[in-house]
Amino acid sequence: xxxxxxxxxxxxxxxxxxxxxxxxxxxxxxxxxxxxxxxxxxxxxxxxxxxxxxxxxxxxxxxxxxxxxxxxxxxxxxxxxxxxxxxxxxxxxxxxxxxxxxxxxxxxxxxxxxxxxxxxxxxxxxxxxxxxxxxxxxxxxxxxxxxxxxxxxxxxxxxxxxxxxxxxxxxxxxxxxxxxxxxxxxxxxxxxxxxxxxxxxxxxxxxxxxxxxxxxxxxxxxxxxxxxxxxxxxxxxxxxxxxxxxxxxxxxxxxxxxxxxxxxxx
Amino acid sequence: xxxxxxxxxxxxxxxxxxxxxxxxxxxxxxxxxxxxxxxxxxxxxxxxxxxxxxxxxxxxxxxxxxxxxxxxxxxxxxxxxxxxxxxxxxxxxxxxxxxxxxxxxxxxxxxxxxxxxxxxxxxxxxxxxxxxxxxxxxxxxxxxxxxxxxxxxxxxxxxxxxxxxxxxxxxxxxxxxxxxxxxxxxxxxxxxxxxxxxxxxxxxxxxxxxxxxxxxxxxxxxxxxxxxxxxxxxxxxx
Numbered sequence: 001x002x003x004x005x006x007x008x009x010x011x012x013x014x015x016x017x018x019x020x021x022x023x024x025x026x027x028x029x030x031x032x033x034x035x036x037x038x039x040x041x042x043x044x045x046x047x048x049x050x051x052x053x054x055x056x057x058x059x060x061x062x063x064x065x066x067x068x069x070x071x072x073x074x075x076x077x078x079x080x081x082x083x084x085x086x087x088x089x090x091x092x093x094x095x096x097x098x099x100x101x102x103x104x105x106x107x108x109x110x111x112x113x114x115x116x117x118x119x120x121x122x123x124x125x126x127x128x129x130x131x132x133x134x135x136x137x138x139x140x141x142x143x144x145x146x147x148x149x150x151x152x153x154x155x156x157x158x159x160x161x162x163x164x165x166x167x168x169x170x171x172x173x174x175x176x177x178x179x180x181x182x183x184x185x186x187x188x189x190x191x192x193x194x195x196x197x198x199x200x201x202x203x204x205x206x207x208x209x210x211x212x213x214x215x216x217x218x219x220x221x222x223x224x225x226x227x228x229x230x231x232x233x234x235x236x237x238x239x240x241x242x243x244x245x246x247x248x249x250x251x252x253x254x255x256x257x258x259x260x261x262x263x264x265x266x
Numbered sequence: 267x268x269x270x271x272x273x274x275x276x277x278x279x280x281x282x283x284x285x286x287x288x289x290x291x292x293x294x295x296x297x298x299x300x301x302x303x304x305x306x307x308x309x310x311x312x313x314x315x316x317x318x319x320x321x322x323x324x325x326x327x328x329x330x331x332x333x334x335x336x337x338x339x340x341x342x343x344x345x346x347x348x349x350x351x352x353x354x355x356x357x358x359x360x361x362x363x364x365x366x367x368x369x370x371x372x373x374x375x376x377x378x379x380x381x382x383x384x385x386x387x388x389x390x391x392x393x394x395x396x397x398x399x400x401x402x403x404x405x406x407x408x409x410x411x412x413x414x415x416x417x418x419x420x421x422x423x424x425x426x427x428x429x430x431x432x433x434x435x436x437x438x439x440x441x442x443x444x445x446x447x448x449x450x451x452x453x454x455x456x457x458x459x460x461x462x463x464x465x466x467x468x469x470x471x472x473x474x475x476x477x478x479x480x481x482x483x484x485x486x487x488x489x490x491x492x493x494x495x496x497x498x499x500x501x502x503x504x
Contacts, residue, residue, distance in 0.1 A: 251481025261344040
């Protein structure tokens with residue numbers, strides 16, 4: 001096996017950076033899963049993280065709201081900050097962090113509760129609503145922003161698990177945005193959805209960009225190309241290349257990126 | 267270029283596309299050469315063969331469009347593959363136009379008759395040789411993914427333009443001296459213009475090759491030296 005190539009090609013971010021990762025290294029036990037990652041996630045942009053399985057893209061995404069804390073063997077080094085706030089600082093409240101940085105997973109995972117309660121869960125937990133009316137307003141506007149309101153407004157009290165897969169995923173997005181996060185992390189949000197449901201979620205991602213910063217892990221390069229403004233390509237735990245999405249898919253700089261996006265390995 | 271894809275059928279399709287474009291280019295090049303021969307030798311039979319051969323180029327053009335459409339739809343190509351596929355589509359369009367110019371030149375074989383004095387005729391093979399060199403080299407540059415060769419083709423276009431300017435002036439002089447040569451010289455003028463346009467298409471192709479291989483645009487300072495559009499006063503001719 002040839003030695004790992006640690007080169008990173010970065011075309012600097014234009015505009016404001018929301019999340020800044022500096023020299024991030026991560027180990028699962030003895031195994032190093034991320035090697036010296038330096039990445040800026042632009043505010044009100046969609047940043048796509050792509051790469052073959054096991055390249056570290058999901059691991060990196062999970063660093064951004066400290067989801068890796070739950071894995072006992074996981075050890076992380078380096079600095080990650082959101083708007084300049086160190087998210088690994090001792091004083092930081094992880095629950096508060098996860099309210100600032102919401103997450104949507106691969107498989108839609110609504111709570112076994114009503115549609116209303118699914119969306120109201122976060123605002124209740126964080127004490128965000130002042131009154132019943134206010135809570136209803138939050139639920140309605142979250143469902144509207146997730147593009148689901150018209151489909152569910154007449155059955156808010158039926159279980160969220162009774163919706164179709166695509167609707168469930170949009171419900172999860174509504175649940176994530178109900179607590180007004182600044183950042184939304186998405187880990188392959190469309191991989192369990194059919195093409196029409198996928199298109200709806202992609203349309204939604206593009207709309208959400210106005211108010212949120214989004215980082216999305218996806219196995220579909222076409223999806224990365226469609227929804228993101230910037231793309232970061234990971235390979236073997238190394239950030240190989242990151243820059244404007246168009247460049248990654250039309251004229252990548254690194255041969256590893258070229259080989260991956262053209263389907264020469266993976 | 268077309269190697270080592272996880273899906274090997276994609277490699278085969280890309281190779282098939284490249285072969286088709288190069289074969290189409292070979293025919294276009296041969297037709298230009300034949301058209302010039304036909305003019306120089308006043309060879310009507312050769313001209314007719316050249317005219318009918320243009321159909322083969324059109325068939326290739328259609329096949330390449332179909333293949334490109336299919337590859338875009340079924341393979342969703344990225345990066346160098348995408349640039350190659352889109353680039354070949356552009357190149358096929360340029361080759362199709364080159365074929366049309368060759369046909370147009372061949373058609374003038376009869377019309378030109380014996381009305382033209384031998385002297386101005388010399389300019390045509392001179393331009394032809396240069397144009398053929400450009401077409402041949404740009405096809406080679408595509409075949410070998412040779413960027414330097416592509417740049418050299420582009421740079422030669424300025425020399426071709428200058429040659430065309432001098433032919434233009436020369437023909438105007440002949441026509442002013444002896445109005446009986448106007449018909450023949452006008453045909454020669456069109457032929458020269460067609461050759462100059464073929465050079466422009468070869469240049470387009472060179473730029474496409476450059477983009478396919480490097481992912482960057484060839485620097486914009488393309489030499490442009492055809493000034494005949496500005497010549498109106500015969501006193502400027504000399």
